[in-house]
Amino acid sequence: RGAGTGTGSSLTAAGCNRATELCDGGRLIQSRARSSWQRGNSTTVKLVQNGGDNKAVICIEGNIASGKTTCLEYFNKTGNIQVFTEPVHKWRNVRGHNPLALMYQDPERWGITLQTYVQLTMLDRHLSSISSPVRMMERSIFSAKYIFVENLFRSGKMPEVDYAVLSEWFDWITTNICIPVDLIVYLQTSPHTCHERLKQRCREEEKVIPLEYLVSIHQLYEDWLIKRTSFPLPAPVLVIPADHDLQKMLHKYEENREKILAASYH
Ligand SMILES: Nc1ncnc2c1ncn2[C@@H]1O[C@H](COP(=O)(O)OP(=O)(O)O)[C@@H](O)[C@H]1O
Numbered sequence: 608r609g610a611g612t613g614t615g616s617s618l619t620a621a622g623c624n625r626a627t628e629l630c631d632g633g634r635l636i637q638s639r640a641r642s643s644w645q646r647g648n649s650t651t652v653k654l655v656q657n658g659g660d661n662k663a664v665i666c667i668e669g670n671i672a673s674g675k676t677t678c679l680e681y682f683n684k685t686g687n688i689q690v691f692t693e694p695v696h697k698w699r700n701v702r703g704h705n706p707l708a709l710m711y712q713d714p715e716r717w718g719i720t721l722q723t724y725v726q727l728t729m730l731d732r733h734l735s736s737i738s739s740p741v742r743m744m745e746r747s748i749f750s751a752k753y754i755f756v757e758n759l760f761r762s763g764k765m766p767e768v769d770y771a772v773l774s775e776w777f778d779w780i781t782t783n784i785c786i787p788v789d790l791i792v793y794l795q796t797s798p799h800t801c802h803e804r805l806k807q808r809c810r811e812e813e814k815v816i817p818l819e820y821l822v823s824i825h826q827l828y829e830d831w832l833i834k835r836t837s838f839p840l841p842a843p844v845l846v847i848p849a850d851h852d853l854q855k856m857l858h859k860y861e862e863n864r865e866k867i868l869a870a871s872y873h
């Protein structure tokens with residue numbers, strides 16, 4: 608598994624956490640899973656979905672309004688790839704409540720509510736069955752924790768007890784459930800570009816987002832995926848500079864298609 612490097616983008620290796628034994632489909636069952644990137648070369652027992660189905664998993668990461676959905680839509684139209692956008696509709700409506708709006712209105716009170724639900728719905732996305740050989744996801748359970756929970760906590764907008772409870776949940780999930788990722792594609796933008804695109808998209812809940820919020824999210828992404836100083840990488844990272852106009856970005860996606868899909872040649 609892996610891909611090379613090329614003009615305007617770079618790829619570097621981390622580990623991977625693929626399940627190694629097969630079992631019956633559609634359910635979470637216990638199996639031996641190798642998790643060498645986190646635990647040396649030890650073999651641990653983890654819950655796996657669909658027998659660790661061996662499909663390639665590609666996560667598209669980037670700041671808010673960096674162009675992730677647009678990228679997924681492009682790949683959705685072309686090739687045998689099953690695409691999963693973030694379940695934002697769920698975050699805006701859970702049994703008639705809007706935890707996304709509540710979080711932006713009062714992050715101290717509602718940050719944990721939103722992030723608990725994000726964690727659940729992202730886990731559900733990771734574990735859902737697919738028929739195509741490649742799963743392409745918008746973000747991941749990892750960025751929900753390493754970027755958004757972390758940002759709330761570090762900015763003083765999440766009480767320490769809420770951060771501790773979310774961290775316990777995250778640690779339990781990632782220790783006990785196999786969540787394979789083969790490649791992270793990082794759409795690297797400037798916070799200013801995202802601010803402009805955010806205003807253009809005009810999602811009601813996000814009208815309160817200042818540029819500084821996007822700067823903080825950007826910094827956390829850079830520390831995680833570029834400098835590698837904050838949290839473990841679940842997969843190799845392909846960086847695609849994404850400040851360009853739409854036409855150029857579509858061209859860049861096409862240019863990088865082989866590198867991205869190389870994640871599926873394992
Ligand atoms: N390369 C681009 N240049 C200009 N606008 C873009 C570009 N890519 C996406 N957009 C627009 O910016 C907004 C945010 O893009 P979107 O794909 O929804 O971002 P994300 O899913 O990362 O939040 C949308 O209105 C989209 O049409």
Ligand SMILES: O=c1ccn([C@H]2C[C@H](O)[C@@H](COP(=O)(O)O)O2)c(=O)[nH]1
Binds near residue numbers: 669671672673693756
């Ligand atoms: O863990 C998370 C993930 C996302 N959000 C917020 C950020 C945005 O307002 C929306 C959707 O993000 P996009 O980048 O536009 O897809 O959800 C969050 O608060 N916590």
